Amino acid sequence: MKPQHHPDSSSLMSYAAGSLPDSIATVIACHVSTCEQCQRNVAEAEQLGRFLMESSLPEQSEEESQHIDLAPNARDDILALIDSDEYVEPQVVVESDVQEAPSDVPLPLQPLLGKSLDNLLWKSMAPGLKQFVLPATSGTLRLLRIAPGTSMPIHSHTGSEVTLVLRGSYYDEMGRFGAGDVADLDPEVEHQPATATGEDCICLIATDAPLKFSGLVPRLLQPFFQL
Template structure:
């Protein structure tokens, strides 16, 4: 099934430019492995980026010019996406026990090899060793469980690997990605039937309006 929730265009552009942290890049790459639409967007961004880079190198660079080039890149990406539908490709068969390749340097090669740590009733987590300073975690949340209402002090990039959840933005199933900024406040509720397993990268701590979640936040490090 094709994903219904995709990477934001700005994230795709940052990926193409090599501007994402390793943790954010791992989540984005995991999404692209199964999303032909975002792979096509990346190919367009890399093509446009190469052309704009040539223009930038032909003239003195400054911060304002860099910002203008980034805006031009996003505008051209919008135009190409509207003019030509993305090419959809079937993903190659994979070993069902193998973790997505972009996650293997952080969590190992197999699902069976994962060592989950209890975080809260019905919630288990694995935290990757710190690299750039961003947080990268695997979460396994029991079915039918409501997570605390929260917003974000920075960016959160979450890829659904198994199971599903629902929030104010809709239904997120396997292959979907939630590309969230500090304007989003949500309370994910996992779907019944099977645990929801996702990988998330965060560049700043979450923001919880509830006092209990705030008290527990230092214990879980999110």
């Protein structure tokens, strides 16, 4: 099924430029591995990055230099260019036919996790909440396995949080997120996700800073959850 929620354009640009913390880059890579729309956007951003690099080589006229100077509005201009019709879309290689059997482990994580999320050594954090921590050199990266019909404590973030749903679905103030969907949240967003009924919801979640819980009890529990 086609994803309904994608990473922000700015996150895809940063991903293409290799400037995201590796925890967040991993989540974006997992989404991009199955999303043709984001594969195209990343390929375009990479092509644009190469163009900017080549344009900024020393031998150039003053006028060109002003043109590629990365002013505060540069990112908006770049995004507008990507959206414009003048931009020629590069060919994209779709990796989906590499896989033999369907698996809900994204391709980039299969070397680490294998092909089944059910065989992992899940650690119980609270009733209805299990966690599996993944290695990351910057930020935190974890899988959460949340029982059907579970409501998480309301929280905002001190940094970015990017979530990719791998199985099941959840709802929050932004809508419904099913397998393949990404929630790319800014620090100021406060939300209270709740899983749908029927099956466990398994999400891959990267944060570049700890979460900020609103209530006293969730705040007290935070060190135990290691969230």
